[in-house]
Amino acid sequence: MADPSDGPRERLRRRLTGFVDLVRSHGVPVGVGAEVDWARATSAIDLLDRDGFRAASVATLAKSPDDARAVLAAFDRYWSLPDAAVELPWAEPETTPLAPRRRAPTRPRPGPDVGKGDPSPPVAIPLGTYSASAPSAAHPLVPLTEREVRALRRGARRFRREMATYPGRRRAGSPRGGVDLRDTVRESVRHGGEWIDLRHRAPRPSRAELVVLWDVSGSMREHESRLFGLVHALESSSRRSRVFAFSTRVEEITAEVRRFGYRRAAEAVARRIDRTDGGTRIGRSLHEFSERYGRSLGRGTTLVVLSDGWDLGEADLVGDELARIARRVHRIVWVTPYTRRPGFQARVGALRSSLDQIDRLLGPEDFESPWPLRPFRP
């Protein structure tokens, strides 16, 4: 008697499952629900219609344009032979050719894994220079103490409350505000239709999305440990936040900063950021940021730029690009490590040309201090 586990239907089933596994291995998070949808779709289409099968795979397995590209690439590779779906014996598909994409994981809360007494060795973060041909150099990132990290987290939360909220359109029960007829009527029914209490609702402040642009060029190296602590604290302070690192180009490092705990995040960022030693082109980086991520900015976004303002490019370009961004976002805050230095004035090219667009100029000390954020004085 023939083994049913080796029949054409079983081979086809395994072949189909193998495709989903391949898609997953390319970084597309295909859940069981999507897999079931895909399997149902295969029964609703003509499997011999390759283009239709391809389109159905994208419609059911992908959830973003990046996913769609990965599914298409996997499809072309996996179903490369016309009769593969029905005739080929199942085999482990190749998983190497496509570069896995990085996705932001479900947000874990940062753990208190800092300064717990373990003598943590410095984390090597390659930072570096402008020249694209220069070799990458690793520089130690000295972990902050638990006290320092806590102070920064408190500061970041204070910053979020003061700077990263805006009047929302959603309303909530409040002793002030307009009369809420719905609640008033509901309450009056309990008293036989008598309006004993008027209920009120007022607009609820909305939390802004925090977008952090972190300058990791050579001139910022002496401050990088402290600023990474601030970046991590800012990211942790808001449910909606994104982090980008830039020197001569922009990279999103949100997923790495979100790793569980400060130290693991630092290690992940060290692995992620791959640049050379030297200067920065803030204007060009802002331009690239606008082009690639500008559409995700909105009136609920507070943009935080962490940079000393030393720019190898055209200083005016920084002002122009910030003006372009400023039209879209709620606030722009610039954090420079030099605000507390005696005689500091915002005269560095990029900073000077950006002053009109900046809502607040701060230093890392403002986050470490228990006092309210100081007002901006150019």
Place this chain on the structure above:
Amino acid sequence: MVGDGSWESAREVEELLRGQDYLADPPLAMAVYLAGRLGKPLLIEGEPGCGKTEIAKALATATGGELIRLQCFEGLDARSALYDWDYPRQLLAIRMHERTESPEQLEQEVFSERFLLRRPLLRALDGDAAHRPVLLIDEIDRADEEFEGFLLEVLSDFQVTIPELGTIRARRVPLVIITSNRTRDLSDALKRRCLYAYVEYPDPAKEEAILARRVPDLGAAFAREIAAYVQRVREAPDLAKRPGVAETLDWAAALVALHRTGLDAETVAATLGFLIKDAQDLKFLREKPLAISSE
């Protein structure tokens, strides 16, 4: 063909939409077909003005179902999306019956279906069972994340719970089209419940075909010229807002209204505002005009 989403093939959907002057790419037609067959919502993302909303309108017209549109905005809540109570009538009823009925009877009376205001989501679930409605949840990325969470029950089980009335299940699962301009990432929970399609800018040949169908007075040569020019505008660097198909159609209609039969520098400069909706882009293109002809 059954005009209610029980289509036999993606090609049938494509033809159905073509009949409404909507030219869908085969992948998009496949996504719509599967949404109808599997009874799943379809999330369509893409550039603004590329036909995401139009496809819902075309589907509703083609199938004869009611188009129920929920335009999302920041602060949108269940009152605007699902249901609300008719307070003035409730108050009147309370005054009329307060002396004759007990508080319990009064409460039952004023929180009955008679005083219920059906908003789009409830209308889509509670509507006519004979024709499958098309529920368009437009620009979901403008709504708050809390509203996305609220949508989950509706989109996964096609039911809603009204505390005073109980759970209402869909008489017939509507065809749900959700659009997003990707101004923010949607939650994984919402995306998991949807099929997915991404609409890109059309290539010049397709845009020319769209122009020929939607603005038939243009003429083939003029439509080709416009499509080619718009393509060059989209390829121009540093534009904050690239024109979508909607802008192209507006511009073409304006040119027809001006009795133009071809593009020239003066006409383009005078009417560019139909195509470009950003002041800096407009200034940029007026200072550095693009070539009118591609040759």
